[in-house]
Each structure stands twice: as structure tokens, then as C-alpha cells.
Amino acid sequence: MVLAATGDRLPEVVYWGAPLPAEADLATLHAAAAIDVTGGMLDENPDLSLSPEAVRTFPGQPGLILRDEGGTPLLPKFRYASEDAADGLSLTYADAENGLRLTFRFRPDPSTRIVEAKTVLEADRPVHLHWLAAPVLPAPQQSDEMIDVSGRWVGEFQLNRTAWSPGMRYRENRTGRTGHEHFPGLLVPLRGATNTQGECYGFHYGWSGGHKMIAEELPDGRRQIQWGHAARMETKPGTRFESATLYVTYSQYGLNGCAVAFQRHVRDRIVTWPKGAAHPRPVHYNCWEAVYFDHKLPVLKDIAERAADLGAERFVLDDGWFGQRDDDTRSLSDWEVDPRKYPDGLGPLIDHVHGLGMTFGLWFEPEMINPDSDIHRAHPDWALGGEDQTLGRQQKALNMALPEVRDFIYDRMAAILSRHAIDYVKWDHNRVLPMPDADQTRGSYALIDRLRTDFPQVEIESCASGGGRIDFGILKRTQRVWLSDSNDALERLRIQHDGALWLPLAVTGSHVGPRRCHTSGRVLDIAFRAWVAAQRHMGFEMDPRELDDREARVLRDVAAWWKANRDWMTSADIHRLDSADPAVLAEQQQARDGSRFVCFAGKAATSAQIAPRPLRLTALEADATYRIELVNRADAPALSRGMPLLKDGPVELSGTWLMQHGLVLPWSFPETMWVVEGRRL
Template structure:
């Protein structure tokens, strides 16, 4: 007996075949099928042939491939009994509930196992969310549990996964499909700079704006394993789960994080838009959803640990005059914190720096019309701290472990640790008008352990329940903990510790494959970047920050009159446009000039857009190549204008029309030919505004 089920959201169709004595198989995933499609015929067409050198029957590539059924690739479940003996599951009894999405429950009576697979379809964002749960009759040791296993297209030449490092996050890597396993494993204990939990599989020839693409994201903050495998018979599978062997104690229930899936026939942008909308509208919960996103000021790169009330109030005055609406006091306000060697864990206000507490500073900030935010790094502790001296047993890992940034990690699995942190954070939030936390995480774990992330989730949940109006930013040495799991508990991510606008231009452009503008912090850094040593003009720095959730992170006392004028103007532009840009789709453009990184922010109703074309290096050709736009109405007429024509350089000597006036052109022309921009030096950004007439 074979039952067939389909899930549709208007952008994709997923078809699963379920036999009563087998786990379901995905027999189709891709472009929408007609409502009248014969699903039995789809199942029949899915079967591949058998020839010499193969088994007499092809083992199922199911949503949890089973070694017990002769599957020769990576199984979806690896576990052992209490005595260490391996268990080879064979699920035989399957029940399906299709009343809301799809819930598949399969049992292995002999081994006392129940496997539950859930699929939920979102017809507005076009994201399928799926998850695997394992229940056992007696405690077992889990080594690997995959979220629902998906087939990968055989028409793809390569896959794109995401790596990175401190100050150079979200690097896209293309890896050719070859026989065997391509594995990415993050064992740092956080989602990490090194291995972001995402994967894109473009069909051959796909670009940002055209072609087919499949995309995956594993929403978990504690480290993951990704497996992309090509079997001997040519079939391909993709598996995501918690980093292997990080659920270290026997148990009777295990659950993967949600795996988010989407398919696009409009290039990688189609997948990016689905993820952007899903994060913004389904995953993040906003304390004040109708409130505009405020312009940040963060004092870190202005004063570091040197907190002095008159200096901070002076900086706050200048930041407010530039347009800042939130002032964030960064590291250095607590314990005896003069550098990064001491006081983490001692979350009481330093009376040497703030003899009257934080009230004078906060009152001053509020008086300027800004709200106040503060920095914490709750999961960490310095050995030179009162907390570590009182509770050395709260430190995660051995005493002789290698430190990171002069600090160790607290064991978040311990209720006493979470209670201590809650009490101290809640005291600050309760005593002062604090509406924002920058929540940092500046080192990796000594050894990966899933319960560490679960403990952090529990602490965040408790704080958010008691302080629902406080917004939280996830920062982990910049982009070290960014994933949909942490974003279900926070509202902003600090994409990178690099405020170098050239580096930021690339980082946030590639991160847009998964992240919307509303959650992505981007700050105008100092004239001389503290992490790269590069000196960049204020116009470039300001426009790069204006592509995302804008802020400043420099010493405003360094600004000259021109820099103040430019930054004030760009900030006001961002404020004037932030309401529609918050809900805009970020569309990466296929630039014919490799020196240009360009994207188009398209309003939800398609009625307006802005194009940012950043030039990070000298072009190979002399004159700029036309830049094709995307996702416009071919028959509509759009008025386009160059917002920042005052920045045209004297060496741009031609009569390019956009230099002098707006143009009215069809969507067809803008997408097929593109816009012709003036010549520019490197390290410049053109900003083109468009309105549908």
C-alpha cells in the first residue's frame, strides 16, 4: 500500500510517498506541479533502474535513511544501547496526519523507537519548516539524528556553503558535486564564523536573478553538521543536525532544530527573499512591532574600556545631533573592568567609573531623546573575577583548558548559573531604563555540548518573559552566533566586528541570502578602521551602513564639518526611507563589473526601490558597464534618479543622463539593458532611487 501526499505554497511543491512498512520518501521537490498531476505516476517515475554492481532493489533514500535497510550512504539516525551495542533501526509502522501540514509517525517496535517527522508550509513566505523527533522506550545514546533528509538535484554542478572568520564572515564557497560526502561540521559550540548553518544548491546556470535554486538553513545555535552526499547510483542527499556526538548523555527523547527549506525559479534571490521574509515576519518577535528601527550609537570604538561620565555625555550629545536614537554603553561598565582580563561574571556597576550608578548617564541620554542600551557577555567568566573565585565549579571544561580572549565559559546547563545570571541582569534591567542588550559571546566552547545552547535559550526565554520590551542583539565576536534559532529569541545580529566599509559591503551582501535588513546591524566606523587599518571617506562608510539597520560606532569628536554634514544627511535619508525599507526585499544584482557589488531593495508593493552599487576596487574596463535591475514590472514605467549626484568626481567628464536629471524608463529596459552609472573612483557608492509611475 502506497499513499502519496503533496505540500504546496504557490512557489514550490513537495511530494512524499508513504508506505505502511517504510519511512516516507521525497519523490518530488521543486517548481509547482499542476493541481491535476497524477501523484501515483510521479512516484512511478521517481524509481531508478538497476544494473550490474547494484543490489537487487535500491534502498530507500527516505526522510531518515536506515542502515538497517541496507542503505549504503550516511544514515539519518545513529544510536547505541546503554552497553554501547549499536542499534540498527528499521521503522515499519507509519501513520500520517495531513490535517495541518504533514506529521508522519513511524515506529520500530523491536527496538522501542518512535520517529516523528513534521512539515509545515508557509504560503506567504514560501518556506517549509521541518523537524525530526525521536522517542525511545529506554534510554539510548544518540550519536546522530538528522532533520528530515532531502534529496538534492542531480542537475546541479556545485553547491554553495558558507564559511568565514572573525572580521570576514559569510564567505560563499562553491564546491563541485563529486561521489562521496562533502561535510561541514561546526564543533565550536556556537553557530560560528567558521560554518554558518546554510546551504544553497543552484541548478547549472543559475545566477542571483535567474535560474533554479534550492536552499537550506538549520536553525540552531549550538553547532551543527551538514552532509551533502552523492551516492554511487547518482542520487544525492542533504542532511542537517546538531553537531555529531554533542548530545552526550543517554535519553529517551531527542529533537533536531527546525530545518528551513525553500525552492526558487528566480535565481538565488528567490530563496533569499523567502528566508528574509520568514525571519522578519515569522521567526523574530518584535517588542514594539510598529516602532521604527532606531539609529544606533555604540561607544565601543570611541572609548573601549575607558568609561568617563563627562566624555560619555559629550559623545551622546554629538551622536544625538547626528541623528542617533539609541545609545549603547559597551564593555567596561562593571566589576573592575579596565581590560579584557578581568571581571566577566561580576555584573555590578563599577563605582570607580560610575559613583552614582548609571542614572546620570541614562538620564542624560533620555533627555536627548535617545533610548539606552547596555552590553553583557553572560555566558563568559574571567578567572580574575569574584564569581570565578567563589564558584570555580561553574566553569565549563577542565581547569587547564586553553583560554580564549582571557576568559572561560560558564556551564549554562547548571540551573544555579542561569539563576545567578538572571538575577544580575534583571537587577540592571529593573533598576534602570534599559531597553536594549548587546549580548556578546567572545570565545568558542572548550568542547561542543548541545545542552550549553539549550541553557542559553532558557535564560533568554526567562528574561524576555519578564522584560518583554527589551530588545536583544546577538553578537559573538561579531558574526559568531547568527542563525534562525538565536533570532527566534533576539531581534538583531551584529554581522561582523569589522566596520571597514569595503569588507562590510561584501559581508552584508552575502548575508542577505539569509538575513533581512531589519535584523542586520551596520555601523559607520571610524575614519581609520580599527580592524583593517584602512582609511575610507565618510560618504562610502555612511552609504554602506545605510544599506541595513543603520548606526554609528566611532568617536564623533573626530568628525570635521564636512563629515558631520554628510553623515547627518545620509542618516536623515535613512530615517525618511526606513519604514518601507524595513519590509523591502534585498535583491542581489548580477553585476557585469566584478569590482561592483550591487543590490536592489524593492518595496513590498513593488512601487519603489533603491539600488546601492558599491565599488570596492578599480574596474577592469574604463567606462561602467550597465547594471541590470530585477523583479520589476516589464510593462510599467519607472522614474529613476541618482540620489548622490553631488559625489560625482571631476574625472567623470561625460554627459551620462543620470548626472543631470531623472529618467523615465520601462521595467523591461531596466531589466534587459540596465542603468548606466557615472564613472567613479573605487571606494564609492552610487545610490539610485526608483518609483513606479
């Protein structure tokens, strides 16, 4: 990444991409990047700087919009002040007339190939901020389209491809949380790029509140990418504002190069692991889809015994254990154990779970409150928004900007966590906010940070009706995300495939759901459900009493396989494969040293052709030999009547063959999964 400036003006990124020669003359590069001028243009092209300035006749969206305390718009003009290269690069620019300082911070990570970037604005008097962009970067001219992410409940991580054209692609999330609808990620592939080849640029804005993205093609053809908090989220005047961290990367290996960089950075740099990164990720059991709000101690003990027998190592008690919580209309924020359901408290259940060799986790929804709750009746002023607001799931949000609210939640949660051996909290957030407010997000961060400080061994999962709060900001404070409330393995196959563009296995929860999925009504075979869950941090979330002998056996076998492989898979890179058959969604999880991999090939629909198309692998050593084995070849159906070599046992093949010709897999029904292990000899 090359930054350059003319005189004392704000710098611009004149190049970012493949490594340049170390001896490259940067002044020449700056001059060589300048575009021509012609009729209908200014005599000099305004800089596409790290914060484009309206006062310098920049023709596109500016990087900073603010007013003084009386409401008068300010048009700052910044000049060079200082720089600091102690930790990456920090560049500070000042506007003496308006009493403003603007600082850009960059921190590169050579190991993960991520650059972290942030903008900080300081004023010598209170000002109103409308918009502050993280450092603004140019987008490549060789790109025909951009890929951003939308979604919905039980349908997260939907990729949108939008063609570049003159004007602006403007996406703004004003729901107050990261949102199912607007995951803060962007990929800009160059022409011809695929999962496994070509060039691509990647972005992620690490903030759990509302955010805004601008991808703009200027009249002169240049392109800019801006990220920041949603406009007007700073509701009060202030003297210091900062963007969230913008994470950017560049790939010469297709979309996968960006994906692997983000995966490694999340796992190795962002998440803090209570027991260390090397500690095995435990197989979950969550009781939500088994009992919902109907908590009966003998039933839960029986379910815990069955879950342990299937291979679970952590038992999570979900919603319904507190207050008068018999449905989702009451008692949120009354965080005291329900004596009707647990007359002796949670201790007997926790002791039983521990006696089975499992640890114990507990569900909370700390930032929410039901109008029908003791706390709302005592403190209606603690709720965020007006009295006549539209409820969501019969609840309001608590005003997390209030210290007394944070203290109350902390005290209630700390009392439970101090009293019991609880190593895991499922932290839910089941409604959007009545209005976007940056103080709400900062308050939630402060509460989580305080709990993490005082209970450092407790792991936290971020859940928000599934995938409504997944971003690198929340992952600085948590260790797991609930990718979707959909336990439909067919839907999960696609959601996990696309979520892997930013998220590693280690943080991505995936559970084996009920025989008949509660969100889609679809009935899927246990083997498919189990293998889809085994693609990520594996768990179960069904009533184990419904399992027949075969289903229980399959679940034990797949859980045992996952445990045997989790140590290396947890730190593996997930490569999305370019499947020749659109019906097949396939990925290759590969150890960082390339010594082994596992390929999951999920068949999501009926293929157009009769015989399976070969599946090309990626990122292997061309001259190396690999021992390839079809793990679940016994699952081949009767209609698979031929004898592809993999059905007969292990086979040794070169990296070139595997990447250029590809695996020849047996025929299979839709809604099934082939699992192939590979080891470099």
C-alpha cells in the first residue's frame, strides 16, 4: 500500500495490491498514478484522499461531514501536522482555523495479510458529527462488479453482485446492531476472479452498531470505498470521534485469498481465548429446540445424559430458566432463577451435567427488557425509545448508555456466574433498536468488557436471532457466533459456505438440528445434518429422545470423527472450491502447513448432468503426492452402481491431478455430503 501527498495536503492511496519491488521510487509512482485532464474537467484532479474534502472541489462523497455546536456546517481544510511510525503508521493533519485534528492510523499484519485502518477526529470545542469515514481507499479499475452481503433471519450471508457504474452504491444499516440485512463486508473481485484464482480486494468494518458503506464511481472514472458508522449516530456534540477499525486485504488467489486472511486474523489476532487458542473446542449440546420454555429438571437430566452419550462436552441451558419466563412475552431482565422450575436453584442440574463430564453454559439476553417484567415496572425509564414504540418479540431494548443500567445487568449476571461453575454464556439480542445510537453499542461493549475482565474463564457466544450481530468488533469480546437460527442443514450448507469468506471454523457454531427442522419444516437424513455441523464448531440442538438407533450411531460416529480432527481443523484455512456442478457446494479445509486437508462436497440440489463432474481442489503442492480417502464411502446409495476408485479405498494422486483434473466422486442423492480426507506424503 503506497500513500502519497502533494505538499501538505491529505494523503491518498495511489497503489495497493501485489508487493512492489523494495527499491521502487515512490515519488515516481505518485506521479505515474496521476490521470490526465481534458475539457469539462478542472485543471487539476482533486485528490481522492484518505478523507476526501468538499472544500477542495472533490466531486464525490466527502469523508467528513460535521457542524459546529450552533448548527453551522463546517468545511475543513486539513494540512500536514505530524507522523508516528512506532506501531504501523499514524498520520495527523490539522485545520487550525476550525480547531480540528484528523488522524489516520494503519497497522499491517504480515502474517495474516490484513491492514487495520482507523480515522480519529479531535476538536478544540464540541462539534456535531454527521459522517466520519474510516481511511478511504480506491477501488480497482479492472473490476466489473462488487460483492456485498445481505440476508434475513434464517437466511444470513446472502451475496449480492452489483455492477460498477457511474454513481454510488450506498448501503446503510440503521437497525442499531450489525444486522442480518447488512453484514459489514465487501469484496471487489477483478475481472475473471473466482474462488480459487484471480485478484480480489476485501473489506470488513468491525462495528456492532449501525454502519454505512459507500462504493462510488466518480465522473472521472476513479472509484472510492468508504466505511463508517451510520450517519447521525452520534446524537450529542463532542470533542473526539473515531471510526471503528476497517480491515482490508488483497488477494492474488481469488476470493479465497481474502477469506483466508480474514479467517486467520479473526482467529489469531482478534478473538481472545479463555483457555488459549490450542484448547480443544468442545462439542456443544443446546436444549432450546428440545424443550423451549418447558423446563423440568428430570427431563433436562435425562436429555443431558443422552447428549453426553452422543459425544457432547458442553451442556447449554437456553431461555426459560429465570423470572416467570414461560414464553417470550415476559420477565426479560429479571435475571433470577425461577423457583417454580428450579426449587433448589441451578445447582442440581449443573452438578448432574458436571457428573456426566460436561461443562455448563447458560443463556442470557442482557440488553433487553419485557414490559411485563419486575424491572420494567420499577424502572420504565431504563428502556430505550418512546413509550409508544413498536415492540420486537414483545420486548424493548435497555438504554446501555446509562451507567446504572449497565451496573444492574452486571450485578445480576455476576451473581449467577459467581455462584456456579459456568464456563459459557450464550448472549442473545433478539430485536433491532428503536433508533441507531453509537452510545448503545459502546455501552454494550463496556458491559461485556467488564464481565470478561472479572470472569476471564467464561466464554461468550454472540447470538442475535442467529446471525444478527456478527462482526469483528463483537468478536473482540466473544469467542463464538451463532451463524443462523436455521438448523436446516441444506440452508446451513449455503450460509456456512458464504460466511467462510470472513469467519473461521473456530468461532462458527453449527448444530445438528431435529429430524424435522423447526424453521423450514424440511426433513433431512441424520448423516447430512451431522456432516454439515461437522464443517464448523460442532454441536447438537434437538431432542435426543427422538433419535432411533441408527441416527444415534451416526451422530456418535461423526462427533467422534470431529473430535479426532478438531485440533488441526480449528486452525485450518477454509477454501471455497469452484465446483463445476452448480448443485454442489464444496470447500477444502487445509492445515496451514499444507500437510493435510478435508474436503466437504455437499449436494444441495439435483444435478443437471447424470454423472458427477470432477471437483478441482486448490492450494496444493503441484509436485507432491497425496493420499486421498473417502471417509463415508459406505454411504454410497444403491443407485451408485459403478466403481470410482475412491469407493474402493485410499488412492495416491499428485497435487497437479487433484487441482487440474479433480476428484471423481461417486454418484449421490441431493441433500447428501461426501467427505474426503487428504494427507501429503
